[in-house]
Amino acid sequence: xxxxxxxxxxxxxxxxxxxxxxxxxxxxxxxxxxxxxxxxxxxxxxxxxxxxxxxxxxxxxxxxxxxxxxxxxxxxxxxxxxxxxxxxxxxxxxxxxxxxxxxxxxxxxxxxxxxxxxxxxx
Amino acid sequence: xxxxxxxxxxxxxxxxxxxxxxxxxxxxxxxxxxxxxxxxxxxxxxxxxxxxxxxxxxxxxxxxxxxxxxxxxxxxxxxxxxxxxxxxxxxxxxxxxxxxxxxxxxx
Numbered sequence: 001x002x003x004x005x006x007x008x009x010x011x012x013x014x015x016x017x018x019x020x021x022x023x024x025x026x027x028x029x030x031x032x033x034x035x036x037x038x039x040x041x042x043x044x045x046x047x048x049x050x051x052x053x054x055x056x057x058x059x060x061x062x063x064x065x066x067x068x069x070x071x072x073x074x075x076x077x078x079x080x081x082x083x084x085x086x087x088x089x090x091x092x093x094x095x096x097x098x099x100x101x102x103x104x105x106x107x108x109x110x111x112x113x114x115x116x117x118x119x120x121x122x
Numbered sequence: 123x124x125x126x127x128x129x130x131x132x133x134x135x136x137x138x139x140x141x142x143x144x145x146x147x148x149x150x151x152x153x154x155x156x157x158x159x160x161x162x163x164x165x166x167x168x169x170x171x172x173x174x175x176x177x178x179x180x181x182x183x184x185x186x187x188x189x190x191x192x193x194x195x196x197x198x199x200x201x202x203x204x205x206x207x208x209x210x211x212x213x214x215x216x217x218x219x220x221x222x223x224x225x226x227x228x229x
Binding site: 035047 | 156158160166172209211213214218219
């Protein structure tokens with residue numbers, strides 16, 4: 001059974017940093033691209049960042065480029081999102097998403113985690 | 123970036139009705155279109171990919187169609203458990219953009 005368990009969310013002041021983690025199980029993590037998607041309270045879904053199965057390719061939304069860094073440790077079956085210089089507008093539920101197809105960086109999404117809440121406030 | 127526009131923003135229909143949601147891309151995306159269902163307070167769930175292929179375990183009352191720039195999601199017989207917000211997303215090119223969502227309710 002596929003499982004994605006996000007952690008690391010919490011309350012942080014503007015300008016602060018957080019690192020989100022997504023622990024994966026139930027599939028061969030190293031063969032799937034992974035993505036972070038966020039949702040501000042009461043708002044729609046926003047694509048944040050994606051990483052290829054090897055970690056060699058990454059993409060970022062313009063709204064987070066230069067502040068967020070996506071990475072993965074395939075030996076630990078874990079996806080990360082390092083978030084620096086956080087802003088009030090980064091407040092959202094952050095979801096970890098698994099690609100449907102292996103080794104395809106442009107694959108549609110398959111399974112979603114339950115999310116971790118990040119609140120940026122003074 | 124490719125803009126995705128969903129219509130209507132909200133829809134109220136009766137139990138048993140056939141409902142159709144629409145999604146339009148600002149440029150051609152072939153069939154690289156997915157639909158997601160998000161029930162209140164829950165994480166999104168993948169419903170359809172490649173415009174018309176059902177994800178594993180998704181009931182056949184959901185169907186998708188379209189290619190190019192215009193797409194639809196149809197629920198053949200609306201039930202109370204289908205109350206949710208539905209999002210489309212293009213995965214033709216990065217950034218993979220979402221529509222703003224259609225909130226589906228029971229009349």
